[in-house]
Amino acid sequence: MNNIRKMPLEQLGYNFIEDELPKGKDEYYLRNEQWQRQDQYRQLTAYEVEALVRNDNTSDNWNNIFVSNEFNPQLVQHCHFFGMVRIGKLEPYYLEYRNLKLPVGLYNSTICACDFGDNVVVHNVNYLSHYILGNEVIIANVNEMVTSDVAKFGNGIIKSAEPENLRIELELCNENGGRSVLPFDGMLPGDAYLWTRYRDDEQLQQQFRNFTEKQFDKRRGYYGMVGDRTVVKNCRMIKDVTIGTDAYLKGANKLKNLTINSNAEARSQIGEGCELVNGIIGYGCRIFYGVKAVRFVMASHSQLKYGARLINSYLGNNSTISCCEVLNSLIFPAHEQHHNNSFLCASLVMGQSNMAAGATVGSNHNSRGADGEIIAGRGFWPGLCVSLKHNSRFANFTLLSKGNYMSELNIQIPFSLVSNDEHDNTLRVMPAYWFMYNMYAIARNSWKYVDRDKRTDKVQLIEYDYLAPDSVEEMFQAMAIMEIATAKAWLALPENTPKKELTEKDLRKKGKELLLEKPEDVSRLTIYVDNFENSNRRTMLLKVHKAYPIFRDLIVYYGIKNIVAAGKPSFIALQAAVKNAKRTPWLNIGGQLMKTDTVEALKQKIRKNRISGxxxxxxxxxxxxxxxPGDKLQHAVASMLEVKDVPLKNFTTEQLSQWMVDSIQTLEWMAEGIYKSREKDYNNPFRKMTYNSEKEMNIVVGSLEHNSFINETMNELGEYKEKVRRLINEWEL
Incomplete structure (x- = not known):
């Protein structure tokens, strides 16, 4: 049966902390630490008590009602007070927000042990208990708004004398809970990533738990806070929720155990029909229209809309999820998922990603246990109606075409188009697809992510450029794969059968020779690759003869681009900056790229408690x-020199000058690709047939000539040419 306690009425509003109080402390000691304005309040005068009673207000003890000197009792009507209540300035004004106009004061509400700042509006709140409201806060038409003495506000802690099974954990990346983390206010994508990885490092894992435990007070009795100028209206239940300033909550069904961060520069909003439980909401977040979120963290400036479900997941900054379901996933910044029939489960998605309609990424229904995972690098784009199987892994900027992928995948080549050829029962992978056929999309996406990064506190430097250390490292890996696969295909021809078995080094040398010197011959080969799919069927590489030189040219451009951006005063200064340049592995730590050695050093500092929080x-x-910037420059120069097969000590000004000129040609080719890949949309008769005329088409979709991104690209091309020419002259190359 329901455990309904029957207590004396005179205790309502008192004995908030259901635990032993520290010696010499009363039940308000933590409340007073949170609200340090208690010296600004006084007890009511006899006239004020009389006025309050005349206005149909009641209190269990009028001596426990404290007010400021500017208190106006006429602005408190039909309210019932229990416990100690402190009320700030009340003046004869009304507050207006988005056409909601309400007089300052407390009206038609039951108020239990609360503090109020100046000129608050509290209208029709059936039960408001143990909250501290800032200045000019509006609370209207709320059924229940309460704080319990064990409120944790979404953080993964337990309070004094609470059992461990009440602790909230996020089961990220895996449904079996093996990568669980404790959520906490301020959790960055990098924190979540480091914590979910390295599970065999017990010392590191324990340190992360210690960080979280130390960050929060285990004492019972903290009040919920509502920051200045926050508006809460037409909500049903709010329990154990703390809210920052300038937030806007309207029409929510249930908000429980949450921290809602908000301020004047990054206002958070929660809208109609939302039910949010056990979560942390970052600054500038927007949550609207029937969203259900349970055990979650939303980093700043992320959005949930239109009935989205987010459960046991971390959503990175500047991301949007609409209409769909996301479970047990860790998502890095700049993720887009807009379609009702998409599904994402048990996945690590490393940002700049986009989920198409019908995409089913990570269903465990096709495995023996709910313990599979998917890891997708930056720029992951599963296309329409893609279905994937655990475990799978994808290199950066992988595009998956429509299809049901029945086996586990390990796509090791970045910038690829992956397709499932059911007719020939073959998996097909086209390296460098984006650069050959959709340069506009990949370039524009990098541009738009920078443009849309609304973070006000950029602790982590998020890399949005598609040519960065992580993707370039994968390009080197891809070139090795293409070299070996090409050599094997060549040697498989009867006339080319080798007399002895070749080593991997020999295969790479032969493949490189063929790709650079005989691309036409390579174009006629059928090239297969191993270990891309866990099945007996073959995986075919397409257009290798085109992709290979594109990767090489882009790596050289990556090197020159970073040299130009570094702005060194001379070639000698450049040499000094890159004297230790070498290629090393890099990791994506929540959208921030770090050298593997840097991450190892970071982990060691954490283990040894040199980083203790x-x-x-x-x-x-x-x-x-x-x-x-310095690390990236070294990596870029080392990568460029490796492609050119030039040792750092032999790097000359003549070579640099020529490569700079070549980089202009590469950028011109990229700019032309951007234009042509968009131009196809304007020349395609099937794209044009829904318009009466070209003029109407331009009005609806915008003209090609006035495309802001293309125009900006052309301007950047001109600026880059000028920078290169100036650098060549200044350095006397």
Missing amino acids: WQQLHEAYSDISKEY
Whole structure:
């Protein structure tokens, strides 16, 4: 049966903390730490008590009602007070927000042990208990708004004397809970990533738990907070929720155990029909229209809309999820998922990603246990009606065409188009697809993510450029794969059968020779590759003869681009900056790229307690961000020289000058590709047939000539040419 306690009425509003109080403390001691204005309040005068009673207000003890000197009792009507209540300035004004106009004061509400700032509006709140409201807060038409003495506000902690089974954990990346983390206010994507990885490192894992435990007070008795100028209207139930300033909550069904971060520069909003439980909501987030979220963290400026479900997941900054279902996933910044019939489960998605309609990524229904995972690099784009199987892994900027992929995949080549050829029962992978056929999309996406990064606190430096250390490292891996696969295909021909078995080094040498010197011959080969799919069927590489030189040219352009951006005063200064340049592995730590060695050093500092809390770790992220341009420059130069097969000690000004000129040609080719890939949409008769005329088409979709991104690309091309020419002259190359 329901456990309904029957208590004396005079206790209502008192004995908030159901635990032993510290010696010399009363039940209000934490409340007073949170609200340090208690010295600004006084007890009611006899006239004020009389006025309050005349206005149909009641209190269990009028001596426990404290007010400021500017208190106006005429602005408190039909309210019932229990426990100690402190009321700030009340003046004869009304507050207006989005056409809601309500007089300042407390009306038609039951109020239990609360503090109010100046000129608040509280209208028709059936039960408001143990909250601290800031200045000019509006609370209207709320059924229940309460705080319990064990409120944790979404953080993964337990309070004094609470059992461990009440702790909230996020089961990220895997449905079996093997990668669980404790959510906490301020959790960055990098924190979530490091914590979910390295599960065999017990010392590191324990440190992360210690960070979280130390960050929060286990004492019972903290009140819920509502920051200045926040508006809460037409909500049903709000329990154990703390809210920042300038937030806007309207029509929510249930908000429980949450931290809602908000401020004047990054206002958070929650709209109609939402039910949010056990979560952390970052600054500038927007949640609307029937969203259901349970056990979640939303990083700043992310959005949930139109009935989306987010469960046991972390959503990175500047991301949007609409209409669909996301479970047990860790999502890095700049993720887009807009379609009702898409599904994402048990996945690590490393950002700049987009889920198409009908995409089913990570269903465990096709495995023996709910323990599979999918890892997708930056720029992951599963197309229409793609279905994937655990476990699978995808390199950066992988595009999957429509299809049911029945086996586990390990796509090791970035910028690829992957297709499932059911007719020939073959998996097909086209390297460098984006650069050959859709340069507009990949370039525009990098541009738009920078443009849409609304973070006000950029602790982690998020890399949005598609040519970056992580993707370039994968391009080197891809070139090795293409070299070996090409050599094997060539040697499989009867006339080319080798006299002895070749080593991997020999295969790479032969494949490189063929790709660089005999591309036409390579174009006629049928090239297969191993270990891309867990099945007996073959995986075919397409257009290798075109993709290979594109990767090489782009790596050289990556090197020159970073040299130009570095702005060194001379070639000698450049040599000094890159004297230790070498290629090393890189990791994507929540959207921030770090050298593997840097991550190992970071982990060691955490183990040895030289980094002893989340704030210190975030400061380390910031310090690493400052080193990133220099590290990236070294990687870019080392990558360029490796492609050119030139040792660093033999790097000359003549070579640099020529490669700079070549980089202009590469950028011109990219700019032309951007234009032509968009131009196809305007020349396609099937795209044009829904319009009466070309003029109407231009009005509806915008003209090609006035495309802002293309025009900006052309301007950047001109600026880049000028920078290169100036650098060549200044350095006397």
